[in-house]
Amino acid sequence: MINKNLAVAALAALASTVALSGGAQAQGRDQIRVVGSSTVFPFTSAVAETFGRMGKFKTPVVESTGTGGGIKQFCAGVGVQHPDLTNASRRIKKSELEGCAANGVTTVSELEVGFDGIVIANSKSTAHADFTIKQIFQALAKQVVVNGQVVPNPHKTWKDIDPSLPAAEIEVLGPPPTSGTRDAFVELVMDVGCAQFPEIKALPADQQKAVCNQIREDGAFIEAGENDNLIVQKLVANKDAFGIFGYSFLDQNMDKLQGAKMNGVAPDLDTIASAKYPVARSMYVYVKNQHVDVIPGIREFLAEYTSEKAFGEEGYLEAKGLIPLPKDKREKVRTSILNLTPVTM
Template structure:
């Protein structure tokens, strides 16, 4: 009954919608966005191609920020139908959508992920605190007198004598990635707050504090590895002393060769992420352009497949690919919201 209601709502939403600037029709769904969500959306696309009676959707890994720009650029078959995101859409991004005529954006919350710090099992096992991680990758850190100086730390033991005397090399996401946003907000801001001199800076000059925890060093210790998280995995396997930052699913798929690094004593595991114990826990999203429904065939089926129990359920095929699934009650709320075709408004988004 719910699927019937969903399909009816979608068909009604599409009626009378003109695709501005569309030169010719497109018969294949196009999806862009987050590299973290990419493997899950690809699995849904492949399943839809096998059983949904439509062409397998094209999924591109452009990063969350890049995906939002493409998605919000306009309505018409020259623009993507959906975008993956490893963070929630920003208010400024929805404003961009609205300014470009993308007036009806449907949000799918598809599950959890954990921003994982990982290393090769061949390297020295590490346990880090959030302040130690911050001091390793920050552009500026407090000097002996408490004033900010360019990051002088070259090895982990420079930060703390209890850590190995190994060169700091962290491979991580670029600024266009939602994982980079979440790295800042979930891990680095908290890490900065744990450094006494920076906690004092937060009280005396909040804007300076914000600029500081959002700035990552550019001297080679932190390496922007692009939007391909599999590339980071391969580099960690090749370099036992390097560390990588990526979504939990990539760690889960490579546990034979990689280990998760505990942060503040908590290991990135399925249970710790769903319980909220792991500090890098975050929600993952897919955003769909309601105005394309009924114009590009199969969007309604794609959405229904993504939120189905066989996909995002506890024993669904996305869980087998590493998605940390939503609790049943939360999954039902998502299905109800999608069935009702609820669209985002500026009022319920943060900055």
């Protein structure tokens, strides 16, 4: 009997400590919380790790929620239960900033981290592809122009689009609509390719947007989820397939994959940094100014992020696949974020 009573008492004690510690912790927070894009995640977490190692503050917690989801959480309000920073693989939208302000998040600062190229890559065991943006649009759009008519995409093989391309079937693995990479891909490739067709331009504005932004759903474009490693494995197994992902993944898998040339330019550090490679975008981190000095370490974290040894040339983020901003731009970004200049649209 004594044993049983002891067991019951122990369980009760455990349950109550659990409840108490949970309640007590919710009061304050001494750890920075970051949410947002999975593309920026490797960079922000590398900075977080270095920042934590310096020993003055706890290592920030970085969650990978996707750009859209991150901004939603970030803008949910001010207070310890809301994140302090959010990663974004595109610029914050005006509507999102307004949503932020409606929830009391009135001042937000922007830190431009660097560039990331979006590459279309295939297995190294096949020929090095060379596409134009127009061809990619014709391969992946839901509706394309054939003989002056806007019709559902009839192209089955690359050769159907242009006789100079291989006869392989069109099979492209890419990010899902929730991804910032997808948003950027639509903006930088689909919209640009679309604009080269006068027939589409002749359509009314709303139809034009639908034609330009919709990606085909007949199996030629496969949504492969946010896990870019999975795409890499599938590309190695299937030699005819192409994958769409951030340059940093290509950089880490140079032995297995090759990035297709776009308008004749192959993706590499130099062509992306100099904007010769046409499919490059900036990555951002947004800061909730109202949390600075409430949550300890945010200023120091931003200083670490914008230090030359991190986001500068040959900094540790470059080793992770980040393409640094030009020097004068870096200095501008640094002064702007350290003064917490609010972003305006």
